[in-house]
Amino acid sequence: MSFENRLQSINKLIKHCRKASFYRERMPAKPIDSLAEFKKIPLITKEDLRNNSPYGLVCVPQKKLYEYHESFGTTGSPISSWLTKEDLHLHMKNINSGGLEFTKNDIVLIRFPYALSLIAHIVHPAVQAKGACVIPASSRTTVTPFTRTINLMQKLKVTIFAGLPLQALLLAETAELMGLNPAQDFPHLRAIFSAGEPLTRGKRQLLESIWRVPITDNFGMTEIGSGITNCQFGRHHIPEDEFIFEILADDLQTEVEPGSIGSLVITTLKKKGTPVIRYLTGDRAKIVPEKCPCGEEYSFEHHGRSSDVLKIDNRVLDCWDLSDIISHLPCQRFWVAGPKADGVKFIVEEEKSGDSVTQDLINALEVKCNLKIEIEIVPKGTLYDRNGLFTVAEVGKPRYIFTSREMEQKAYLTANI
Numbered sequence: 001m002s003f004e005n006r007l008q009s010i011n012k013l014i015k016h017c018r019k020a021s022f023y024r025e026r027m028p029a030k031p032i033d034s035l036a037e038f039k040k041i042p043l044i045t046k047e048d049l050r051n052n053s054p055y056g057l058v059c060v061p062q063k064k065l066y067e068y069h070e071s072f073g074t075t076g077s078p079i080s081s082w083l084t085k086e087d088l089h090l091h092m093k094n095i096n097s098g099g100l101e102f103t104k105n106d107i108v109l110i111r112f113p114y115a116l117s118l119i120a121h122i123v124h125p126a127v128q129a130k131g132a133c134v135i136p137a138s139s140r141t142t143v144t145p146f147t148r149t150i151n152l153m154q155k156l157k158v159t160i161f162a163g164l165p166l167q168a169l170l171l172a173e174t175a176e177l178m179g180l181n182p183a184q185d186f187p188h189l190r191a192i193f194s195a196g197e198p199l200t201r202g203k204r205q206l207l208e209s210i211w212r213v214p215i216t217d218n219f220g221m222t223e224i225g226s227g228i229t230n231c232q233f234g235r236h237h238i239p240e241d242e243f244i245f246e247i248l249a250d251d252l253q254t255e256v257e258p259g260s261i262g263s264l265v266i267t268t269l270k271k272k273g274t275p276v277i278r279y280l281t282g283d284r285a286k287i288v289p290e291k292c293p294c295g296e297e298y299s300f301e302h303h304g305r306s307s308d309v310l311k312i313d314n315r316v317l318d319c320w321d322l323s324d325i326i327s328h329l330p331c332q333r334f335w336v337a338g339p340k341a342d343g344v345k346f347i348v349e350e351e352k353s354g355d356s357v358t359q360d361l362i363n364a365l366e367v368k369c370n371l372k373i374e375i376e377i378v379p380k381g382t383l384y385d386r387n388g389l390f391t392v393a394e395v396g397k398p399r400y401i402f403t404s405r406e407m408e409q410k411a412y413l414t415a416n417i
């Protein structure tokens with residue numbers, strides 16, 4: 001996108017945002033003429049969004065509002081997101097611009113939460129717009145526990161499963177407990193569409209090997225909408241006419257070099273209902289400056305929440321680093337990690353009786369990562385109660401990282417299910 005076009009889009013956004021009470025005082029009074037000026041616009045924090053929800057960021061008249069969504073509010077009061085009809089169509093386009101093409105032959109089981117949350121309500125009309133048939137099987141309701149979802153997938157010959165990566169994993173576990181093989185007993189399944197938690201390299205490989213179908217992942221959040229769906233090569237490319245992604249250093253002033261991890265700041269150039277300008281998402285991310293086989297010059301990697309990391313001496317390890325280590329183990333499905341002196345302690349559930357990790361493997365991983373690594377293999381069911389899969393339908397996002405105190409107190413035993 002040319003510099004002039006980008007500046008024009010930013011100025012259009014600034015003018016639009018001045019219609020909201022929250023933005024009126026924060027926005028430059030006249031059009032900006034450089035990107036340096038754009039970068040002087042103060043960052044918006046989650047706290048700002050919370051304090052100004054539900055109406056403070058609305059930039060359109062009430063009659064234009066079409067849909068309302070809220071974040072779960074697990075880390076504070078919820079953040080509001082209002083969509084116009086135009087916004088909904090924009091988000092639907094983002095779902096359909098990725099590497100997975102939905103067709104009229106598809107039966108798509110949607111297992112994202114339906115109440116208030118955004119993603120289900122974008123994926124649902126997006127795939128219908130392509131002629132696919134939808135089965136709404138929300139993950140946060142007692143109506144569709146895991147066993148019923150497995151039955152629906154078989155009975156209705158589901159071709160695409162859409163849900164959190166954790167849901168795809170727990171469904172596989174349920175299928176196995178029901179005597180089924182995920183790789184063989186769902187012959188109509190051709191793809192998984194994931195969103196809602198970072199799909200690390202390790203997690204993608206694990207799920208693709210269990211279900212033997214490719215995964216297409218969407219990066220988005222309530223505050224920005226559907227964001228980006230990965231290309232056919234599994235990489236996320238930022239649509240520059242729609243978003244500005246900045247990756248900032250710890251000072252939150254300068255941008256990091258491409259290839260380095262920093263704090264993700266997002267500007268939505270086209271969203272009308274509740275747009276965000278320079279929103280400090282609280283997430284870690286990086287720009288990967290490598291050409292993708294699809295032709296794009298660079299891609300984007302989401303590395304999870306900035307608070308969800310392990311700090312070992314001067315190093316920071318996030319879910320990608322930890323998942324890379326796990327991907328070398330014979331059992332990789334369920335694990336947690338916490339800090340220990342000079343390194344990391346993993347607690348990993350065995351997948352089959354007798355799973356173990358040799359000292360040679362640990363030594364090799366320690367050399368590779370330059371880190372002390374301890375791995376404790378625990379019996380199946382320690383971290384995720386398998387009986388729960390037959391009775392519980394409501395499972396949120398997974399938690400992998402714990403503090404040393406929480407590790408001592410074994411908080412991981414009850415953190416998930």
Ligand SMILES: [Zn+2]
Nearest residue numbers: 231235292294
């Ligand atoms: Zn690509």
